[in-house]
Amino acid sequence: MSDEFPTSAADIAWNVRNNITSAADVLERHLAAIDEREGDIHAFNLVLADEARTRAVEIDEAVSVGRDPGPLAGVPIALKDNMCTRGIPTTCSSKILDGWRPPYDATVVTKLREAGAIVIGKTNLDEFAMGSSTENSAFGPTRNPHDTTRVPGGSSGGSAAAVAAGFAAVSLGSDTGGSIRQPAALCGVVGVKPTYGAVSRYGLVAFASSLDQIGPFAHDVADAALVLEAISGHDEMDSTSIRQAPLDITRQLEMGVAGLRVGRITDLPEGASPDVAARLDEAFDTLRDAGAEIVDVKVPAFGYGLTAYYLIAPAEASSNLARYDGVRFGHRIEAPDTNAMYMATRTDGFGAEVKRRIMLGTYALSAGYYDAYYGRALKVRRRIAADFATAYERADVLLTPASPTVAFHLGDKTSDPMSMYLCDTYTIPSNLTGDPAMSVPFGTGDDGLPVGVQVLAPALEESRMFRTAAELERRAPR
Amino acid sequence: MSEIATDADVETWTFRGYEMVVGLEVHVELATRTKLFSASPNRFGDEPNTNIDPVTLGLPGALPVLNRQAVELAMRLGLALDCKVQRSTFARKNYFYPDMPKAYQISQYDEPICIDGWLDLPGSIRVGIERAHLEEDTGKSTHVGGTGGRIHGSDFSLIDFNRAGVPLVEIVSRPDIRTPDQAKAYVSELRAILVAVGASDAKMEEGSMRVDANVSVRLPGAEFGTRCEIKNVNSVRSVGRAIEYEAQRQVGMLEAGESIRQETRHWDETDGRTHTLRSKEDADDYRYFQEPDLVVVDPDPEWIERVRWSLPVLPAARRARLAAATGQPADAEAILVVTDRDQDTYVVAVAEAGGDAGRALVHVKEAFAEQGERPTVPAADLAKLTRLEVDGKLTATQAKQVLAEIVATGGGDAEAIAAAKGFEAMDTSELESMVDAAIAAQPEAWAKFCAGEGKAMGALVGAVMKASKGQADGKAVTALLEQRRAT
Numbered sequence: 001m002s003d004e005f006p007t008s009a010a011d012i013a014w015n016v017r018n019n020i021t022s023a024a025d026v027l028e029r030h031l032a033a034i035d036e037r038e039g040d041i042h043a044f045n046l047v048l049a050d051e052a053r054t055r056a057v058e059i060d061e062a063v064s065v066g067r068d069p070g071p072l073a074g075v076p077i078a079l080k081d082n083m084c085t086r087g088i089p090t091t092c093s094s095k096i097l098d099g100w101r102p103p104y105d106a107t108v109v110t111k112l113r114e115a116g117a118i119v120i121g122k123t124n125l126d127e128f129a130m131g132s133s134t135e136n137s138a139f140g141p142t143r144n145p146h147d148t149t150r151v152p153g154g155s156s157g158g159s160a161a162a163v164a165a166g167f168a169a170v171s172l173g174s175d176t177g178g179s180i181r182q183p184a185a186l187c188g189v190v191g192v193k194p195t196y197g198a199v200s201r202y203g204l205v206a207f208a209s210s211l212d213q214i215g216p217f218a219h220d221v222a223d224a225a226l227v228l229e230a231i232s233g234h235d236e237m238d239s240t241s242i243r244q245a246p247l248d249i250t251r252q253l254e255m256g257v258a259g260l261r262v263g264r265i266t267d268l269p270e271g272a273s274p275d276v277a278a279r280l281d282e283a284f285d286t287l288r289d290a291g292a293e294i295v296d297v298k299v300p301a302f303g304y305g306l307t308a309y310y311l312i313a314p315a316e317a318s319s320n321l322a323r324y325d326g327v328r329f330g331h332r333i334e335a336p337d338t339n340a341m342y343m344a345t346r347t348d349g350f351g352a353e354v355k356r357r358i359m360l361g362t363y364a365l366s367a368g369y370y371d372a373y374y375g376r377a378l379k380v381r382r383r384i385a386a387d388f389a390t391a392y393e394r395a396d397v398l399l400t401p402a403s404p405t406v407a408f409h410l411g412d413k414t415s416d417p418m419s420m421y422l423c424d425t426y427t428i429p430s431n432l433t434g435d436p437a438m439s440v441p442f443g444t445g446d447d448g449l450p451v452g453v454q455v456l457a458p459a460l461e462e463s464r465m466f467r468t469a470a471e472l473e474r475r476a477p478r
Numbered sequence: 479m480s481e482i483a484t485d486a487d488v489e490t491w492t493f494r495g496y497e498m499v500v501g502l503e504v505h506v507e508l509a510t511r512t513k514l515f516s517a518s519p520n521r522f523g524d525e526p527n528t529n530i531d532p533v534t535l536g537l538p539g540a541l542p543v544l545n546r547q548a549v550e551l552a553m554r555l556g557l558a559l560d561c562k563v564q565r566s567t568f569a570r571k572n573y574f575y576p577d578m579p580k581a582y583q584i585s586q587y588d589e590p591i592c593i594d595g596w597l598d599l600p601g602s603i604r605v606g607i608e609r610a611h612l613e614e615d616t617g618k619s620t621h622v623g624g625t626g627g628r629i630h631g632s633d634f635s636l637i638d639f640n641r642a643g644v645p646l647v648e649i650v651s652r653p654d655i656r657t658p659d660q661a662k663a664y665v666s667e668l669r670a671i672l673v674a675v676g677a678s679d680a681k682m683e684e685g686s687m688r689v690d691a692n693v694s695v696r697l698p699g700a701e702f703g704t705r706c707e708i709k710n711v712n713s714v715r716s717v718g719r720a721i722e723y724e725a726q727r728q729v730g731m732l733e734a735g736e737s738i739r740q741e742t743r744h745w746d747e748t749d750g751r752t753h754t755l756r757s758k759e760d761a762d763d764y765r766y767f768q769e770p771d772l773v774v775v776d777p778d779p780e781w782i783e784r785v786r787w788s789l790p791v792l793p794a795a796r797r798a799r800l801a802a803a804t805g806q807p808a809d810a811e812a813i814l815v816v817t818d819r820d821q822d823t824y825v826v827a828v829a830e831a832g833g834d835a836g837r838a839l840v841h842v843k844e845a846f847a848e849q850g851e852r853p854t855v856p857a858a859d860l861a862k863l864t865r866l867e868v869d870g871k872l873t874a875t876q877a878k879q880v881l882a883e884i885v886a887t888g889g890g891d892a893e894a895i896a897a898a899k900g901f902e903a904m905d906t907s908e909l910e911s912m913v914d915a916a917i918a919a920q921p922e923a924w925a926k927f928c929a930g931e932g933k934a935m936g937a938l939v940g941a942v943m944k945a946s947k948g949q950a951d952g953k954a955v956t957a958l959l960e961q962r963r964a965t
Contacts, residue, residue, distance in 0.1 A: 083539075084538065084539045090538070090539075092538070097538070100538075102532075102537065102538070102539065103532065103537070104532050104537075104540075106539060201539075201541060202539065202540070202541050203539040203540075204539055205538040205539045206538070206539070206771075208770075209770035209771050210770035236543065237541060237543060238541050238543075239541065239542065239543050239544065239771060239772050239773050240770075240771065240772075240773060315767060316767075316770060318572075318765075319570050319572050319581075319582050319765070319767070322572060322574065322580070322581030322582060323536045323538070323579065323580045323581050325574060325576075325581055327576045327579075327637075328535060328536075328579065329537070337630070338576060338629060338635075339574075342574055362765065365572075365765035365766075365767055366763055366765060367763045367765075370765075370767075374767060
């Protein structure tokens with residue numbers, strides 16, 4: 001790509017809207033990048049080249065007759081393949097959804113179209129978003145564009161890699177326990193999990209309904225804000241959607257952090273590798289230099305998040321995934337009777353990690369075990385929320401690592417589920433509380449691989465979170 | 479037209495010293511325009527799989543959105559049953575079945591919308607209402623081939639998802655019912671209330687009202703026995719038959735020294751028995767947990783009061799009004815029938831138009847079965863007819879003939895019709911001479927009648943009727959005969 005050619009979503013949209021660059025040109029450059037490197041990376045389950053070209057023509061025609069296609073005009077965007085696209089396969093990287101084409105678009109897809117974006121493809125993920133490396137995909141793993149022997153993180157690894165590799169200007173992922181923020185950190189891009197309910201879940205294939213939230217990946221903080229503004233806002237089709245106007249972030253991005261109280265969690269669970277810990281320390285120093293006040297806070301229940309999460313998320317998943325029974329759509333293995341058909345279909349259609357979680361969750365909800373497991377996890381969840389509320393009395397935002405380590409090698413953790421689960425130690429609490437959190441690239445760690453710092457904020461305080469991330473981005477080590 | 483329990487014997491039922499303890503769970507489909515969680519129409523009898531959408535089919539990514547009208551109808555029926563309306567939540571009841579699209583049913587579980595009400599049976603006991611909660615219906619399976627329409631052993635199954643997601647309310651009574659007639663009266667009265675408040679059309683034959691009965695037996699004063707749940711009870715009459723059979727079956731087992739197994743049983747209308755469907759040990763573990771896709775339903779007091787004040791006059795109050803107007807007991811058959819047909823207001827209107835309420839009630843019950851809530855006969859016309867009767871201008875028999883004509887033509891002046899038919903009020907002296915003639919003609923019958931043989935009266939009355947060509951008032955004749963005997 002030439003130096004003048006726009007690569008950020010904000011620049012692309014500005015150029016397209018002002019008839020300086022055509023959406024078709026922008027699209028072809030991204031398709032060329034896909035042609036060049038997708039074979040090594042495997043970010044996509046499906047590249048929608050034809051559909052995207054048709055759409056680019058429409059956008060260019062609109063501009064030529066003086067119509068404004070919207071704030072994301074001509075921006076190529078990749079969608080995690082667990083978001084429903086009308087008439088286009090939506091697989092969740094699972095064999096069980098083989099052949100299924102949703103008869104409807106997810107609300108985010110509709111909103112992106114209304115904003116002028118171009119869906120360029122559906123990206124790979126850990127099956128049903130269960131995993132932290134995108135190795136649990138029925139279609140094979142995605143690789144990290146910074147080092148193809150390493151994982152991109154997960155479960156939204158395809159969406160993170162697509163942005164990092166320049167296949168799409170921005171992308172959407174879903175985050176149930178860190179599935180946007182951890183791959184963003186490992187791929188060196190910005191990744192945001194918004195406040196629960198800020199973005200409609202209608203059309204997002206559910207993993208754990210009370211934790212799932214859609215959010216953007218982007219090259220920079222401003223692009224992430226632009227996409228989040230376009231996809232947020234109340235939706236009548238999602239009962240858990242918050243009744244409020246779309247988030248308003250961009251206008252405050254340049255306000256800086258002077259006077260902002262940035263909390264350091266002194267009882268944060270250990271586990272971050274030294275290179276990541278060092279970058280986090282630098283991040284605090286950087287924000288202090290920029291005028292923020294660094295305060296010490298405690299979140300005593302933080303460390304129980306992982307345990308509570310691995311009861312709540314599988315419990316909801318065991319129910320959410322029960323509908324994949326071979327009766328109405330997707331994969332079916334024929335058998336002599338209905339129960340045998342259910343069993344054969346689900347045995348063959350689901351991968352090992354999905355089965356593990358269905359069994360965990362079924363057990364946690366069983367008669368006689370509910371109180372000890374699921375019921376208790378809900379109490380821990382409330383306790384964590386209370387602890388964060390107390391911390392936010394003293395701090396406006398909090399900083400933690402996004403991932404305990406930089407990207408690890410493929411196969412490193414596949415045989416040990418527990419070590420894989422620990423990847424999400426720092427990201428899980430925000431899902432349990434519903435508060436927003438984002439990962440912003442901040443220098444590099446071992447082997448020159450990207451490190452992400454996580455910024456956390458109270459519910460619906462996205463603009464404060466983005467201001468902090470923007471400051472870190474401006475002052476990031478080169 | 480529903481059956482109405484009118485048997486006088488609603489107070490006791492015992493079988494070899496045992497009494498029955500019955501609680502009823504009644505499912506009713508709410509009369510909403512759309513489904514409980516989606517915009518598809520809630521309509522019975524359409525082409526299979528036409529009233530469907532991503533939510534109904536449980537497609538990946540689809541989310542439920544609660545129907546406000548369903549909540550309001552649940553509140554209406556709850557308030558009509560004197561329930562408390564409270565903050566409520568939805569849960570998922572997880573089990574696999576092909577006509578259950580999500581493999582879980584969204585249902586209110588530990589926090590139902592309505593609790594702690596009651597239902598007074600006409601002229602009988604008060605039955606407690608434990609709860610009334612909202613839930614979604616399943617689709618409908620048709621199993622082809624095999625035996626008995628069961629899924630097991632069938633060649634293939636067809637599923638219609640039109641019914642999936644239709645809003646239901648399950649109304650759970652306390653185990654306060656002690657006789658089959660009380661159970662029948664409970665179902666009839668509940669149905670009348672549901673229809674009156676517009677919550678449901680409550681048609682058992684179309685399945686929009688379905689009854690499950692929990693039945694146990696015990697020696698009076700003993701602890702509750704082990705209960706069995708009876709399913710597939712599809713009419714008011716079956717409710718009585720099924721629990722009668724089941725209670726006797728349980729008594730038989732206890733007398734044979736066997737114990738009752740807690741189980742679900744299926745009522746078979748054709749052989750008049752209940753059969754084991756599944757035992758408690760085979761019951762699914764439903765793994766209930768709060769539905770994360772929905773939020774708490776917490777109707778504010780203002781809404782609750784608005785619904786309360788919008789309720790119509792309920793059947794019990796309407797029967798009481800009719801009882802007061804006619805001087806008959808509120809559980810009299812005519813009052814039950816006329817109120818069930820929604821013709822009670824009409825009878826009151828006849829009284830208000832100067833008519834005799836008691837005669838109007840009889841005429842409406844006997845002659846207005848084909849007429850709806852608003853009979854075509856103007857209230858004033860029926861009022862005039864009843865006045866002629868009570869004033870002795872027409873006999874009951876004549877009135878009946880005049881009424882038949884009024885009904886056939888949709889109204890008319892009773893006096894003119896009577897005149898046209900040549901009916902003349904028989905004056906008392908004319909009737910007296912006919913009575914005396916009858917006594918003179920049948921001295922034996924008269925002697926028997928005077929000796930207290932009631933049957934003998936028939937011959938005397940018959941003779942008067944014959945002499946008057948059917949125009950004499952039977953009651954007046956009887957009264958005259960008794961008067962003659964007494965003097």
